[in-house]
Amino acid sequence: MARKLTVTVQGTLGLDDGRRLVDDLSRTTGLEWRLTSNADGDHLSGGIEEIILTAVAGKTAELAYNAIVEKTRDRIQQWRLEHLEKPHYTLADAPVPEDAEDAEDTEGAGTAEAGAAKEPAEDPEPEN
Numbered sequence: 225m226a227r228k229l230t231v232t233v234q235g236t237l238g239l240d241d242g243r244r245l246v247d248d249l250s251r252t253t254g255l256e257w258r259l260t261s262n263a264d265g266d267h268l269s270g271g272i273e274e275i276i277l278t279a280v281a282g283k284t285a286e287l288a289y290n291a292i293v294e295k296t297r298d299r300i301q302q303w304r305l306e307h308l309e310k311p312h313y314t315l316a317d318a319p320v321p322e323d324a325e326d327a328e329d330t331e332g333a334g335t336a337e338a339g340a341a342k343e344p345a346e347d348p349e350p351e352n
Contacts, residue, residue: 225319229296230276231278235312245303257279260277261276296315
């Protein structure tokens with residue numbers, strides 16, 4: 225069964241942060257990530273407060289899927305270090321029903337091989 229990874233980032237974000245993170249995650253994991261934001265258009269103030277990134281990973285071994293999740297988590301942690309006010313993030317994982325898998329593939333969603341379940345992860349408390 226395919227798995228859907230969802231990263232939600234909340235905080236003060238710049239206009240290019242979402243696109244940069246999508247590009248970084250795509251390069252790091254080999255998956256095609258999709259970006260959704262709550263922006264009502266371009267804000268000069270960088271007023272985006274939440275972005276949601278999703279990717280669908282196809283079927284494979286548990287170890288390969290766990291590696292994708294760890295690479296995603298590591299890249300987000302590195303990205304957060306670039307910000308003075310570290311955005312909060314959650315990394316969630318859910319199975320994709322077989323019939324939804326076919327619909328995702330026809331919409332051009334990128335897939336990589338995946339398998340095992342993973343608990344939703346939240347960013348650690350900031351260190352002072």
